[in-house]
Amino acid sequence: MIELGVNIDHVATLRQARRTYEPDPVWAAVEAHIGGADGITVHLREDRRHIQDADVRKLRDLTQIKLNLEMAATDEMVAIACELRPEMAMLVPEGRQEVTTEGGLDIVGQEARLTNIVAKLRDAGIVTSTFIDAEPDQVAAAARVGVQVCEIHTGPYAHAFHAAGRDIERPAVQTELQRVAAAGQQIRSLGMRFNAGHALNYYNVQPIAALPGIRELHIGHAIVSRSVFVGLREAVAEMKRLMREAVSLNR
Numbered sequence: 031m032i033e034l035g036v037n038i039d040h041v042a043t044l045r046q047a048r049r050t051y052e053p054d055p056v057w058a059a060v061e062a063h064i065g066g067a068d069g070i071t072v073h074l075r076e077d078r079r080h081i082q083d084a085d086v087r088k089l090r091d092l093t094q095i096k097l098n099l100e101m102a103a104t105d106e107m108v109a110i111a112c113e114l115r116p117e118m119a120m121l122v123p124e125g126r127q128e129v130t131t132e133g134g135l136d137i138v139g140q141e142a143r144l145t146n147i148v149a150k151l152r153d154a155g156i157v158t159s160t161f162i163d164a165e166p167d168q169v170a171a172a173a174r175v176g177v178q179v180c181e182i183h184t185g186p187y188a189h190a191f192h193a194a195g196r197d198i199e200r201p202a203v204q205t206e207l208q209r210v211a212a213a214g215q216q217i218r219s220l221g222m223r224f225n226a227g228h229a230l231n232y233y234n235v236q237p238i239a240a241l242p243g244i245r246e247l248h249i250g251h252a253i254v255s256r257s258v259f260v261g262l263r264e265a266v267a268e269m270k271r272l273m274r275e276a277v278s279l280n281r
């Protein structure tokens with residue numbers, strides 16, 4: 031059954047708006063878990079714009095749900111990951127001025143360095159993942175550097191879906207959906223786990239959830255946004271219902 035990793039970065043964004051103590055990401059993780067989340071994702075950014083080091087430490091120590099740590103491929107982040115030992119660490123690109131992650135990690139351009147970083151994380155017993163564009167050469171490079179999981183960037187699909195007025199049949203949307211599907215087939219053929227995420231929401235999630243062999247979706251902004259009105263537990267439960275429905279309809 032496909033799993034849902036809830037990214038709670040933007041619970042911390044709200045807290046950081048006042049530099050105060052609430053809303054607490056630990057509370058969010060527990061609520062998401064009760065709502066049916068299979069894992070929690072946090073992106074400990076180099077600029078600490080939302081999730082703080084202490085948040086990751088508290089999540090590790092105080093919650094009983096799988097933790098996926100999104101991180102830049104830096105010595106600082108490798109040291110933090112090896113100390114805190116999340117179940118999974120996902121290598122993502124970072125740009126100081128970006129509003130959110132804008133593209134996948136360029137593995138092709140830095141294979142030797144990433145091979146060394148992936149080995150350190152694996153030696154620490156951490157499942158290694160990377161966030162990449164749906165590009166065959168990036169998928170092949172991910173296998174070469176030794177990651178066990180690839181999360182395909184669904185931003186281009188999500189943006190095409192929105193631009194098409196949520197019409198999944200529009201050619202531009204189908205093109206992006208097929209790119210994700212093809213990347214997933216390649217990922218699985220290379221023995222890696224096929225995950226997906228970024229800009230998924232309650233309107234565009236089902237075609238991605240229905241893709242053959244997909245294992246886990248990482249969704250954050252849309253769930254946290256919905257939670258403002260219905261609560262995080264319900265927002266997560268609704269997303270899980272949509273994912274389960276998509277899988278059952280696709281059988």
Ligand SMILES: CC(=O)[C@@H](O)[C@H](O)COP(=O)(O)O
Pocket residue numbers: 037039040073075100122129130131161227228229250
């Ligand atoms: C990799 C990905 O698509 C998201 O997890 C992204 O890292 C979110 O970044 P922000 O939490 O800073 O928006």
Ligand SMILES: NCC(=O)COP(=O)(O)O
Pocket residue numbers: 037071161181226227228229230248249250251252
């Ligand atoms: N890696 C994707 C993720 O964790 C959540 O991204 P988003 O849903 O906040 O865009």
